[in-house]
Amino acid sequence: xxxxxxxxxxxxxxxxxxxxxxxxxxxxxxxxxxxxxxxxxxxxxxxxxxxxxxxxxxxxxxxxxxxxxxxxxxxxxxxxxxxxxxxxxxxxxxxxxxxxxxxxxxxxxxxxxxxxxxxxxxxxxxxxxxxxxxxxxxxxxxxxxxxxxxxxxxxxxxxxxxxxxxxxxxxxxxxxxxxxxxxxxxxxxxxxxxxxxxxxxxxxxxxxxxxxxxxxxxxxxxxxxx
Amino acid sequence: xxxxxxxxxxxxxxxxxxxxxxxxxxxxxxxxxxxxxxxxxxxxxxxxxxxxxxxxxxxxxxxxxxxxxxxxxxxxxxxxxxxxxxxxxxxxxxxxxxxxxxxxxxxxxxxxxxxxxxxxxxxxxxxxxxxxxxxxxxxxxxxxxxxxxxxxxxxxxxxxxxxxxxxxxxxxxxxxxxxxxxxxxxxxxxxxxxxxxxxxxxxxxxxxxxxxxxxxxxxxxxxxxxxxxxxxxxxx
Numbered sequence: 001x002x003x004x005x006x007x008x009x010x011x012x013x014x015x016x017x018x019x020x021x022x023x024x025x026x027x028x029x030x031x032x033x034x035x036x037x038x039x040x041x042x043x044x045x046x047x048x049x050x051x052x053x054x055x056x057x058x059x060x061x062x063x064x065x066x067x068x069x070x071x072x073x074x075x076x077x078x079x080x081x082x083x084x085x086x087x088x089x090x091x092x093x094x095x096x097x098x099x100x101x102x103x104x105x106x107x108x109x110x111x112x113x114x115x116x117x118x119x120x121x122x123x124x125x126x127x128x129x130x131x132x133x134x135x136x137x138x139x140x141x142x143x144x145x146x147x148x149x150x151x152x153x154x155x156x157x158x159x160x161x162x163x164x165x166x167x168x169x170x171x172x173x174x175x176x177x178x179x180x181x182x183x184x185x186x187x188x189x190x191x192x193x194x195x196x197x198x199x200x201x202x203x204x205x206x207x208x209x210x211x212x213x214x215x216x217x218x219x220x221x222x223x224x225x226x
Numbered sequence: 227x228x229x230x231x232x233x234x235x236x237x238x239x240x241x242x243x244x245x246x247x248x249x250x251x252x253x254x255x256x257x258x259x260x261x262x263x264x265x266x267x268x269x270x271x272x273x274x275x276x277x278x279x280x281x282x283x284x285x286x287x288x289x290x291x292x293x294x295x296x297x298x299x300x301x302x303x304x305x306x307x308x309x310x311x312x313x314x315x316x317x318x319x320x321x322x323x324x325x326x327x328x329x330x331x332x333x334x335x336x337x338x339x340x341x342x343x344x345x346x347x348x349x350x351x352x353x354x355x356x357x358x359x360x361x362x363x364x365x366x367x368x369x370x371x372x373x374x375x376x377x378x379x380x381x382x383x384x385x386x387x388x389x390x391x392x393x394x395x396x397x398x399x400x401x402x403x404x405x406x407x408x409x410x411x412x413x414x415x416x417x418x419x420x421x422x423x424x425x426x427x428x429x430x431x432x433x434x435x436x437x438x439x440x441x442x443x444x445x446x447x448x449x450x451x452x453x454x455x456x457x458x459x460x461x462x
Binding site: 002158180189 | 236294295297298299300301302303304306307309310311379382383385386387389390392393394399400402403404406407410411412415416418419422423426427430
């Protein structure tokens with residue numbers, strides 16, 4: 001039997017769709033963990049990335065720290081925090097936020113630092129203050145990259161929230177971890193199918209969001225340079 | 227809920243390392259293998275695909291969309307999907323990691339080839355190079371820095387993702403995380419984390435050195451774009 005048969009058999013049973021262990025409540029849990037972590041990470045990483053990119057100091061450190069970050073195994077970090085702090089909100093929040101910060105930070109930084117210097121000179125020549133240059137020139141030009149960073153952060157967080165089931169947190173990863181533990185491949189397959197669909201939907205949402213917030217000027221420019 | 231460990235309880239117990247060397251070594255090697263094989267297979271596939279995408283422009287947008295969709299999938303979900311077909315062996319981890327490597331490598335191969343300037347290409351043609359010879363002797367060598375930048379991302383991510391294989395029983399440094407969790411023993415987790423990061427940094431350094439050796443003309447000059455974007459579509 002293939003993956004799809006297993007997944008379908010599990011998904012079509014009505015009992016998967018109700019109660020605290022049902023798919024709807026697990027999806028909501030998963031979105032809550034991911035959403036909260038992404039929100040906190042964004043509130044930290046975007047302002048920091050804007051400042052570092054604007055003042056041009058510490059950029060080297062940002063790029064290097066984030067490169068090392070990629071090497072950190074998410075499972076190890078999750079387990080380390082739970083073993084040191086015990087199971088609680090912090091046990092999943094700290095690793096999820098920590099893992100979502102680097103992609104947002106580095107993309108925000110690169111977006112701002114990569115703004116054409118002549119563009120900034122022109123803005124300053126028009127009499128803009130340093131803050132106006134940041135808000136009216138650098139941020140709009142950097143928006144595509146910032147959005148890419150948010151999307152990468154979201155992908156990261158959704159994937160890590162799946163793994164967080166191993167430390168006893170809820171969410172969709174439960175189906176995979178519990179199913180593996182009880183040798184129930186139907187549950188594993190069904191859970192994986194739901195996660196795959198959710199991940200693709202989130203990807204779509206962020207692609208759509210990017211279309212919405214990218215300034216028209218940049219879009220026209222991208223089209224004409226193609 | 228918050229538990230503060232007593233000092234000492236959370237400390238590293240150094241004596242654990244020599245006592246357990248005989249299990250640390252094989253798990254490290256397995257992890258290294260799982261981290262290196264996928265990017266290498268990925269490179270073998272990404273080169274022809276990237277070359278094709280440069281030659282046939284219409285091919286690139288759909289390939290890019292497909293790879294960014296694959297990239298969004300959590301690796302654990304892909305592992306368990308594959309269990310139905312490849313069982314609980316190494317392949318179940320190697321295939322998804324290869325797919326992720328492709329997502330990073332294909333754009334870098336394409337960018338690398340596109341970064342070769344038109345005058346250089348025309349000079350090669352004027353010297354009588356055939357298209358194939360121009361590709362092999364001029365364009366690919368000039369693309370090496372960008373390709374290696376992608377390879378660095380793929381290798382480091384694969385080494386760190388390989389530990390997730392342990393969740394389905396594929397041996398890697400993830401063993402020390404799960405065993406450390408079950409035994410509530412931080413030392414084991416520190417060792418697993420440190421070795422994973424060490425492996426990743428080591429491979430990264432080797433790639434940086436090999437780039438310098440492969441592109442002697444670039445020595446002393448900062449060449450090419452900075453590694454495409456530190457997080458083109460990176461890790462999970």
